[in-house]
Amino acid sequence: MHVENKGVFVSTTTVSSETGTAMFGALRAAVGDPARVKTRALDLHANAHDASHFLLIPQAVVVATDAAEVGALLRAGAAQGVHLTFRSGGTSLSGQAITDGVLVDVRRNFKNIDVLDDGLRVRVQPGVTVRALNTRLAKYGRKFGPDPASESAATIGGVVANNSSGMACGTVDNTYQTLESVTVVLPSGTVIDTGAADADEQLLKHEPVLYNGLLELARRTRDNEASVATIRQQFSMKNTMGYGVNSLLDFDRAVDMLAHLIVGSEGTLGFVAEAIFRTVPKLPHVTTALLVFPGLEAATAALPALVATGAATLELMDALSLIVGQKMPGAPAIVVDLMVDQHAALLVEYHAESPEKLAQMLAIGMQTVNTLGLTLPADFTTDAGIRGQLWYLRKGIIPAVGGTRPQGTNALLEDIVVPVPALARTCMELIRLFAKYEYENSMIFGHAKDGNVHFMLTDDFGSAVGLERFSRFTEDLVDLVLAEGGSLKAEHGTGRVMAPYVQRQFGDELYDVMRRIKVLFDPAGMLNPGVLINDDPNAHLKDLKAIPAVAKEVDRCTECGWCEPVCPSRNVTLTPRQRIVSLRAIEQARLDGNLALVAEMEKDYEYDAVQTCAADGMCQTACPVNINTGDLMKRLRHDEANPLESALWNVAANNWGTVTRGAGLALKAIASVPVPLVLGPNRLARTVLGTDTVPLYSPDLPGGGRPRHAHSGQSQKENHHG
């Protein structure tokens, strides 16, 4: 295979300290508050990690506030010759949100949601999570079309950038289909609202080369029968490989092509500052069943008939998935009681707007279900508890594997799609490949109604053996999927992991169209280089994350980022994921012998991670592998506590009544003293003893309360006779 290597799209930037200083100055001048350009080692390492198995360390992290600021940052980056990568939820899996350039955080701000037309449409900014958006839309009986499993943490910016879909939306209600317009900041700094009445004229006026180039590419593609056929076939499936070149066929105005090329462009063409979507109805009545089949072939053979019944979800789980599921605490009885041999299961769900409609759908569904030759009778339920167990089984597979992987190994989630009729034999062949390459616990599961399945590979990808195995497996996987007319990434994005295979999947002509798209939007290669289009045939084997052991409480963390939206310190210091990855970075630096870096990060870790953790355990409620990062932070507090303080707290434990009354009396005394007199000495004590020891009193605290007392209905002694 001929691989062109112009070197344009390979990122290898390193800067000397002098150019670094100039670059930092330019970035600081581009934002309203220079403090939002962060260059401490801890900031760089804490923010570097996303949910993928790749890692690059940025040179600076910038928290942007609005589209104008992003435009200024793009111009500053261009002037300084440093590239930019946008990061919001950091839940993507293919390596598309990491960089060795400037990482621009577009999650902290960019939080606006404007509900339009009584919920039929919504205008939303990139930092909003899918869950937050759906919470707002629920009041209108509507929801957002794309439904990624990571909805609690995935944000709209990433959903647009990856053309996210999910288990129900398929190719009907995905981002591409539900997007109406975007406000996009182009690498030149030009801002285009594609929903404006004169948007096409504005694009021609401000970006004539891009405008004419898009129309030229559309003509070239439409005139090429093979291209049209490939695009129609490829985009009849979920597909996030390469650019969404179906835009060139589906739209006639350049500005609409632009809007839809932005979808799935993985931050390589522009920044989405805002987008308007049509919403979909939220159907409140749901019935769910796990259909157990004697084998994979029977399960996948049933798919076309089940799709025809209007099933909202058809989630496949292979035999290994069921075996793993049986061991999960709280697994549904139907799975626990099954003697799993070659079985496979489909998690089937019907959604309707009313109970009557649901009964009607189920009746139609059962006519088909009854002909399927199931191992166990189909048992549909609307019971929220059992439905919860069934979904817990399906969603628990990834963490069950990822969270129990051996120390020092990494987990990598694949995401392939083939035409539904080819799904069974593809899965059988995959299982053969797992055996051939000795990948253990690679169960197959996923969105079978769309021919889209996932499987996880766990290995030490950092070792030569692991890397070689992964390289050879990937070649076989690519051959297998492409021979079936499939796509190597259905919904997770091309990223770095599949960028070397875009050309093989789409052919030379369409690959050249894609390269041309990148050059039209971003001639200088300022946006997220190395992602989606990458001339290095081994890009997927480079910059892989190392995961050194740091602490038993957190070593199973897969860095998915689901904990971040519920963490109360997320906007002031660090998130739970950032607390964990920073520890890993410190440990890695120690292993690398870089003790200066260790010292630099440890200095800032104390306040940013340990002291400002609320230890409220909210992270654990969101964590798929049940980590409470607060437990570790509390242990670190203990390890750091000085012996005197520890002894005093033990004295307090023996005299707690005096202490609480003392605190109460102190607050009562304070309540009658002028505020400045209290704040003065209190601040002084904090300076002497440290801010993590002496609480800062503030005038809004109440006076003390009454002592507790054993006088209630009965005291204990009274009760002894009664």
Place this chain on the structure above:
Amino acid sequence: MVDAVVATERMRPAPRQAPAAVYFPACVQTMFGPAVAGTPGTQYSFEQLCERAGVTLLVPDGIDALCCGTPWASKGMTRGLATIAAKTLAALRTATRDGELPVICDASSCTEGLRHIIEGDRSEHPLTVMDAVEFAATSILPGLPEYVKIESLALHPTCSSTRMGANAALQTVASSVAEHVEIPENWGCCAFAGDRGMLHPELTKSATKAQATDVLAMDAVAHASCNRTCELGMTRATGKPYRHVLELLEEVTRP
């Protein structure tokens, strides 16, 4: 001595029936008084509610010296934690008649702290700990006489009520206080975290910023949570007096 005086002052004729549970009033109520001056506080409110519903409780002897251990746990003071946990566990074992009665605590973080303490207990007769809000939802609400609800309530579930799965009970009790109960769209843990909000005020300020805006836009008649320090955190963030939801329930059901 202080105890004796207060107890005498507030002693009521005790109903002569067997206690339904052991009541463990949290020490945060002692350290931080009520949000609204002149209101009696959570312990008094809870006891009033129990009396109205005909429920008898038993408070362990020496309660003033007992604690759920959270202040030690959150600071990583393992030695002190072991000391206070042993004292508290022993007192609860006696008071519950070796696990026969459930333990009820009136601050969600402390309820969670007590649950951590009993996790380490290897007895054949395990103790059960429930939050006062959970107890109210099942054992107090059904026994209350007719009353008129207030119009609206802004509700702040806590990290602990979320972790313990007690939010449904909290919602039930809140819905018994007000016709309309709303949780802010940007709800999240307030990060007051016992004293962390006092050690690092910037933490609570950041954690509550978005939800405070939501709360002010709601313009609710009353504001409630189920943990004294979280109530402090939310009061600080919004300027609205956050109170324990049981204090509000006591007020609306007052004969």
